[in-house]
Amino acid sequence: MKQAFFNDFESASTGFKQAFVECGRRRSAEFEANCEQVFDLSASDGMLFSWVGTLKRTAKVAGGRALAVLSSGVHGIEGFAGSAIQSCLLNQDTWFGGLSRTDFCFIHGVNPWGMLHRERTDSDNVDLNRNSHSDVNLFQQKNPWLFPFLPLLSPNAPVRQSQLESELLWFGRLLAKILKNGVRRSTLAATGGHYQYPDTLFYGGASRSQHLDRLLEALRGLIAQYDVVTLIDFHTGLGKKSEVTLLLPEISPADRASWELLVGDFHHSFEVRREPVVPGVFSEWLAKELKPKKQGFGFVYEVGTLGKGGLRDNLRSLRRMVRLNQGRHWGWESLATEQRDRELFQELFFPSCLMWREQLLRRAQFCVPQLLSAAEQQC
Numbered sequence: 001m002k003q004a005f006f007n008d009f010e011s012a013s014t015g016f017k018q019a020f021v022e023c024g025r026r027r028s029a030e031f032e033a034n035c036e037q038v039f040d041l042s043a044s045d046g047m048l049f050s051w052v053g054t055l056k057r058t059a060k061v062a063g064g065r066a067l068a069v070l071s072s073g074v075h076g077i078e079g080f081a082g083s084a085i086q087s088c089l090l091n092q093d094t095w096f097g098g099l100s101r102t103d104f105c106f107i108h109g110v111n112p113w114g115m116l117h118r119e120r121t122d123s124d125n126v127d128l129n130r131n132s133h134s135d136v137n138l139f140q141q142k143n144p145w146l147f148p149f150l151p152l153l154s155p156n157a158p159v160r161q162s163q164l165e166s167e168l169l170w171f172g173r174l175l176a177k178i179l180k181n182g183v184r185r186s187t188l189a190a191t192g193g194h195y196q197y198p199d200t201l202f203y204g205g206a207s208r209s210q211h212l213d214r215l216l217e218a219l220r221g222l223i224a225q226y227d228v229v230t231l232i233d234f235h236t237g238l239g240k241k242s243e244v245t246l247l248l249p250e251i252s253p254a255d256r257a258s259w260e261l262l263v264g265d266f267h268h269s270f271e272v273r274r275e276p277v278v279p280g281v282f283s284e285w286l287a288k289e290l291k292p293k294k295q296g297f298g299f300v301y302e303v304g305t306l307g308k309g310g311l312r313d314n315l316r317s318l319r320r321m322v323r324l325n326q327g328r329h330w331g332w333e334s335l336a337t338e339q340r341d342r343e344l345f346q347e348l349f350f351p352s353c354l355m356w357r358e359q360l361l362r363r364a365q366f367c368v369p370q371l372l373s374a375a376e377q378q379c
């Protein structure tokens with residue numbers, strides 16, 4: 001099996017490009033392949049870019065046309081797993097045979113700065129999965145639940161070495177707040193996104209990222225009018241370890257029937273979840289912006305990395321994110337503490353466990369073709 005996993009941005013990016021070019025070559029009788037760099041002008045670290053690779057069928061197809069957009073790295077560090085899925089799907093492309101009217105668009109490293117620095121956000125601490133809006137008024141929106149949680153989510157002091165006593169204190173305080181505010185409000189406070197506190201986790205920015213605008217521009221030019229567009233945006237860190245969870249957007253009553261047709265059969269294969277609605281989700285925004293003739297489906301495809309993915313595991317994940325974010329803004333007490341926090345953060349979003357990695361690819365090879373084939377049938 002060809003290498004799909006890489007541990008740094010440059011190798012992952014080169015590995016993806018190679019997999020894309022080779023796949024295009026193998027499939028040149030059916031597809032016209034094109035791969036372009038879209039530069040991240042806001043990044044100060046030299047020439048950082050995302051790849052946008054398209055495979056378009058050369059022959060005319062009967063009936064409607066579908067487009068599959070498979071994206072990675074909206075949350076920087078999570079892009080290493082997403083990149084591996086993309087390369088694996090390109091390296092082992094026999095599944096293309098099950099689709100007859102679908103073209104493909106791979107977006108590699110939507111947030112290249114985050115991948116390079118192994119962070120979730122971009123260089124301005126903006127979470128791109130809370131930043132993908134078309135309505136500028138949303139950047140004025142206030143998260144009504146966040147304020148009481150701020151001291152725990154955004155402590156303003158250097159990060160100290162992790163000690164059992166201080167950690168228990170942090171979890172105890174957080175649990176007290178959850179009991180007071182309820183689980184739903186607390187979840188929205190912590191992960192629901194906000195536009196008020198640039199140093200705090202899940203900050204959605206003051207305006208839409210320029211890099212997202214450039215990606216959208218590139219996609220508008222590349223993509224003709226498709227009937228059905230399905231976006232699968234690969235993420236890690238949420239849900240049961242190694243399992244796939246598909247998060248659905250808010251669905252209008254008019255679109256409900258086609259969504260049910262698409263995901264209805266999958267409840268047995270993987271978990272399909274309707275999470276509290278969060279503003280600024282990349283896949284949802286892109287599905288709307290690209291305006292297919294008939295239907296746009298935008299999924300967040302999550303692969304769990306920690307335990308059973310229940311409340312306890314979610315709190316452990318949150319703690320790791322809080323420590324890293326705190327260190328980024330206030331520094332660490334010692335280098336050893338920083339290294340430990342970075343290791344735990346990396347394990348949360350890109351586990352080193354070989355079994356996890358094997359499962360990640362195996363499940364993607366099973367789930368992605370199934371979903372795209374169901375979407376194609378809606379053309």
Ligand SMILES: [Zn+2]
Nearest residue numbers: 075078235236
């Ligand atoms: Zn993510």
